[in-house]
Amino acid sequence: MITGLQHLHSFLPYILLTALLVASIRFLAKAKNAPFTATDKRVALITLILTHIQLLVGLALYFVGPRGFVYTSVEGFMKDSVMRLYAVEHILVMLIAVTLITIGYSRAKRAANDQKKFRSLGIFYGLGLILALSRIPWDAWLA
Numbered sequence: 001m002i003t004g005l006q007h008l009h010s011f012l013p014y015i016l017l018t019a020l021l022v023a024s025i026r027f028l029a030k031a032k033n034a035p036f037t038a039t040d041k042r043v044a045l046i047t048l049i050l051t052h053i054q055l056l057v058g059l060a061l062y063f064v065g066p067r068g069f070v071y072t073s074v075e076g077f078m079k080d081s082v083m084r085l086y087a088v089e090h091i092l093v094m095l096i097a098v099t100l101i102t103i104g105y106s107r108a109k110r111a112a113n114d115q116k117k118f119r120s121l122g123i124f125y126g127l128g129l130i131l132a133l134s135r136i137p138w139d140a141w142l143a
Contacts, residue, residue: 012054013136019043019050020129023125027040027118028118028123031119034114034118036117036118045105047101051098051101068091071083085135090136097131100128
């Protein structure tokens, strides 16, 4: 089961990062003077759902997988950059990224006009994307 979760947690980001990139560019490009359509709402919602699925799989792996929380019991884990990445940095930054994406979606739902919706989605989804890209363990992910 853990192997399946690891494969899902390694495969899903390809879809999620692509969705975040496309959504951010789309929303920022339309922020000037375009109507907020049902397609825009679907793009925002699907990206949000993918983000939350990735979060749930990641949290499961963090607590039951071979890396993550288990590293916190190792003496001096903060001095080891790989252990620190998996035990602290990756999860903390990803939680912040998911929070920003969720805030962007929530703000867009309550926004008074279409331009504010696009701006909120574009900025918060873009910030979430940048944060996620900053803490992906590239050496393990691309191997």
